[in-house]
Amino acid sequence: MTGWCERQRNILDVALASLRRRRGKNLSLLVVYSLTVFLGASVMFYSAGLKREARLLLSAAPELVVQRLSAGRHDLIPVAYAEGIRTIRGVGTVAPRLWGYYYDAVYGANYTVQVPTLPPPAGEIVIGPGIARLRKVAAGDLLPFLSYRREDLLLQVREILPAESELVSTDLLLLAEADFRALFSFPSGVATDLTVTVRNPQEVATVARKIVERFPDTRPILREEMQATYAAVFDWRGGLLLVLFGVVLLAFIIFAWDKAAGLSAEERREIGILKGIGWETGDILTLKFWEGTSISLTAFLLGTLLAYVHVFLLQAPLLAATLKGWAVLYPDFRLVSRIDAFQLTVLFVLTVIPYTVATLVPSWRAATIDPDSVMRD
Amino acid sequence: MIRLVEVRKIFNAGRPNAHAALDGVTLTIRRSAVTVLKGPSGSGKTTLLSLIGCMARPTSGRIHLHGLDTDWLAPGEESLEITSLPERFLTGIRRRAFGFVFQQFHLVRGLSALDNVMLPALPTGASRAAIAARGMALLERFRVAGRAGNLVEHLSGGEAQRVAIARALINDPAVIIADEPTAHLDSRLSAEFMEIIATLRSEGRTVVIASHDPLVYAAPGVDAVVVVRDGRIGESGSGRTP
Amino acid sequence: MPLRRADIFGVLTASGLLLLLALVLRGSGPDPAEADRLTRLQRLVTEAQLTDLALLTEARYTRHPTQADHFAPFQDHPLALDHFPSGMFWSPRRPAP
Ligand SMILES: Nc1ncnc2c1ncn2[C@@H]1O[C@H](COP(=O)(O)OP(=O)(O)OP(=O)(O)O)[C@@H](O)[C@H]1O
Ligand SMILES: [Mg+2]
Numbered sequence: 001m002t003g004w005c006e007r008q009r010n011i012l013d014v015a016l017a018s019l020r021r022r023r024g025k026n027l028s029l030l031v032v033y034s035l036t037v038f039l040g041a042s043v044m045f046y047s048a049g050l051k052r053e054a055r056l057l058l059s060a061a062p063e064l065v066v067q068r069l070s071a072g073r074h075d076l077i078p079v080a081y082a083e084g085i086r087t088i089r090g091v092g093t094v095a096p097r098l099w100g101y102y103y104d105a106v107y108g109a110n111y112t113v114q115v116p117t118l119p120p121p122a123g124e125i126v127i128g129p130g131i132a133r134l135r136k137v138a139a140g141d142l143l144p145f146l147s148y149r150r151e152d153l154l155l156q157v158r159e160i161l162p163a164e165s166e167l168v169s170t171d172l173l174l175l176a177e178a179d180f181r182a183l184f185s186f187p188s189g190v191a192t193d194l195t196v197t198v199r200n201p202q203e204v205a206t207v208a209r210k211i212v213e214r215f216p217d218t219r220p221i222l223r224e225e226m227q228a229t230y231a232a233v234f235d236w237r238g239g240l241l242l243v244l245f246g247v248v249l250l251a252f253i254i255f256a257w258d259k260a261a262g263l264s265a266e267e268r269r270e271i272g273i274l275k276g277i278g279w280e281t282g283d284i285l286t287l288k289f290w291e292g293t294s295i296s297l298t299a300f301l302l303g304t305l306l307a308y309v310h311v312f313l314l315q316a317p318l319l320a321a322t323l324k325g326w327a328v329l330y331p332d333f334r335l336v337s338r339i340d341a342f343q344l345t346v347l348f349v350l351t352v353i354p355y356t357v358a359t360l361v362p363s364w365r366a367a368t369i370d371p372d373s374v375m376r377d
Numbered sequence: 378m379i380r381l382v383e384v385r386k387i388f389n390a391g392r393p394n395a396h397a398a399l400d401g402v403t404l405t406i407r408r409s410a411v412t413v414l415k416g417p418s419g420s421g422k423t424t425l426l427s428l429i430g431c432m433a434r435p436t437s438g439r440i441h442l443h444g445l446d447t448d449w450l451a452p453g454e455e456s457l458e459i460t461s462l463p464e465r466f467l468t469g470i471r472r473r474a475f476g477f478v479f480q481q482f483h484l485v486r487g488l489s490a491l492d493n494v495m496l497p498a499l500p501t502g503a504s505r506a507a508i509a510a511r512g513m514a515l516l517e518r519f520r521v522a523g524r525a526g527n528l529v530e531h532l533s534g535g536e537a538q539r540v541a542i543a544r545a546l547i548n549d550p551a552v553i554i555a556d557e558p559t560a561h562l563d564s565r566l567s568a569e570f571m572e573i574i575a576t577l578r579s580e581g582r583t584v585v586i587a588s589h590d591p592l593v594y595a596a597p598g599v600d601a602v603v604v605v606r607d608g609r610i611g612e613s614g615s616g617r618t619p
Numbered sequence: 620m621p622l623r624r625a626d627i628f629g630v631l632t633a634s635g636l637l638l639l640l641a642l643v644l645r646g647s648g649p650d651p652a653e654a655d656r657l658t659r660l661q662r663l664v665t666e667a668q669l670t671d672l673a674l675l676t677e678a679r680y681t682r683h684p685t686q687a688d689h690f691a692p693f694q695d696h697p698l699a700l701d702h703f704p705s706g707m708f709w710s711p712r713r714p715a716p
Binding site for chain 3 (some may be wrong): 009010017067095110167168203226230235304308329331336
Binding site (some may be wrong): 002003004006007009010011013015017018021266270272273274276277278279280281283286370371372374375376 | 423426432433465468469471472475477479480482483485486487492496497499500501502503504505508544548556590
């Protein structure tokens with residue numbers, strides 16, 4: 001056992017010395033490789049963090065939202081539908097939901113305007129931290145809005161939602177029903193959609209089916225579907241991961257290719273000498289294994305640790321730029337620092353193992369040359 | 378003692394360009410003696426050395442090693458027939474029983490002299506400190522200890538030669554095999570090389586050298602000269618034994 | 620005797636792995652502050668009847684992807700490229716599993 005250990009250490013020494021000898025090439029390889037791991041890990045940590053937030057936060061979302069469709073598009077739903085839905089067996093409460101978008105032409109920003117279950121008094125609003133930041137207002141300030149009748153509507157900021165809620169509330173503008181209707185000239189007797197609670201959570205799908213049967217022009221949206229949407233977006237195969245991982249993998253294939261293409265004449269000569277002076281094929285493979293592993297393991301560690309710093313300590317500036325898109329208002333949130341062994345395993349399998357294999361194959365071919373070849377050149 | 382019986386080595390066997398580099402060589406190499414293989418270029422000296430040194434296998438014929446380390450020998454057995462051994466054993470024997478000095482020395486560039494000397498011993502699982510101590514002792518013996526930390530590409534020809542000999546000795550082999558060791562040396566260095574060879578013989582080591590350099594085969598301390606011609610052993614005479 | 624390369628490498632790699640392990644363990648333990656935060660935010664989501672994360676506020680289907688029409692493939696389709704790059708991240712509302 002100590003013999004085995006000593007042998008590995010001795011060979012690792014040679015491997016590191018030989019990496020050091022080709023310092024320039026190996027350093028640049030290490031940089032590119034670490035960067036690849038870094039990008040992959042950043043995307044993975046970031047999307048897993050968002051996926052987790054979405055799952056946990058949306059577990060508090062309405063159980064069932066019922067929209068009305070008109071000519072294939074979302075339309076306002078008559079509040080009278082609520083009575084009909086309430087008579088369906090298993091339905092608990094049905095409440096109209098009033099929400100919409102307000103476009104702030106001065107700032108070019110979209111606000112989500114919504115009447116919560118416990119709205120502020122008329123004339124007052126509760127705003128998300130993003131709006132407060134954009135409009136530079138504090139609690140107590142007055143904010144002017146232009147109603148759909150082209151009338152100025154002055155609403156007083158009662159409260160700013162806490163910074164920790166950015167991820168769900170940054171563009172939120174909560175107000176009283178009267179103000180909502182005044183702002184949008186919203187007709188009475190209709191709502192944006194209805195939220196429905198179901199007595200037995202097991203029956204949500206059944207209730208949804210019955211609603212569509214009773215009101216064929218409606219579309220129910222289950223809470224599970226909301227969660228599934230976000231799970232899909234930040235999933236493995238989801239858009240964000242797919243796009244960024246595609247780039248990462250492409251870069252990876254390029255240098256795996258470079259490696260698999262073969263060893264330099266210098267490296268072959270060395271392998272020949274080692275064989276000649278009594279190294280076995282296995283010793284040479286061990287040497288090449290350590291050369292590959294010390295690069296890939298270092299890149300893996302550097303990449304993941306940097307990604308951790310990037311995503312959780314610096315709030316992922318590189319990825320956030322892509323996510324922000326063209327929006328003027330975007331959440332300034334901090335993900336919970338959390339990585340798990342599964343993510344690391346996947347990263348490891350995706351980055352370290354292919355590289356190691358790619359470097360071992362040509363080495364294996366070179367290592368099986370006849371030892372006497374060193375005597376003839 | 379190394380005994381070769383009817384050894385043939387055919388390259389590219391079965392193909393149109395098949396070529397018998399060795400054609401029925403029967404030869405005994407004495408223990409603790411210096412044997413020089415002499416012959417024109419292409420006669421098969423290098424091929425013969427590689428067979429003796431367990432680097433390659435003969436196409437037919439047998440090679441017996443006598444009086445080796447007893448590790449590999451079954452009790453009661455006193456010689457080892459190496460042609461039928463699997464590759465792993467062959468490498469093991471090669472590493473422990475043979476030390477090689479190549480024509481171009483074949484030191485690994487980018488490594489220091491000491492690192493080069495240590496290379497053959499590293500996969501044995503001995504501790505690095507022990508190997509380094511042995512390597513330093515050898516470098517001191519050949520008066521190149523001062524260059525231990527230097528990269529081998531910065532060594533002079535004579536220093537490189539001595540480092541190569543030190544490397545061949547690191548595993549304390551019973552047999553030293555050298556292929557054209559003086560081809561790139563001037564006559565003074567060649568003479569120096571043969572002096573070192575003589576000291577190795579006096580330690581009881583067996584030395585086999587392939588060379589057509591008169592400075593080698595005519596040197597004092599050469600016990601036997603074997604003439605190789607067209608893959609066969611010609612007349613063999615003894616050197617000028619002191 | 621100077622430290623061996625192999626040992627330096629071993630120590631550095633081992634400390635990197637340990638650090639990573641520590642980060643994994645740190646995220647997996649119970650965290651009362653985190654539990655409090657979740658309770659507060661879930662209350663907000665329930666009270667305001669929210670259905671989506673406010674990640675992208677530039678278009679309806681990026682602000683409220685769960686409420687978007689998944690059968691309207693023209694202007695409202697989540698894969699519409701008018702809001703590149705964010706538009707292409709969003710896939711239509713998924714049916715519940
Ligand atoms: N791998 C090989 N494949 C085919 N032919 C070979 C191979 N190795 C050696 N030969 C041939 O075997 C013959 C003997 O070669 P060898 O190298 O043993 O000669 P040598 O006596 O060492 O010559 P030199 O003095 O020039 O080194 C030569 O004709 C050579 O071309
Ligand atoms: Mg030759």
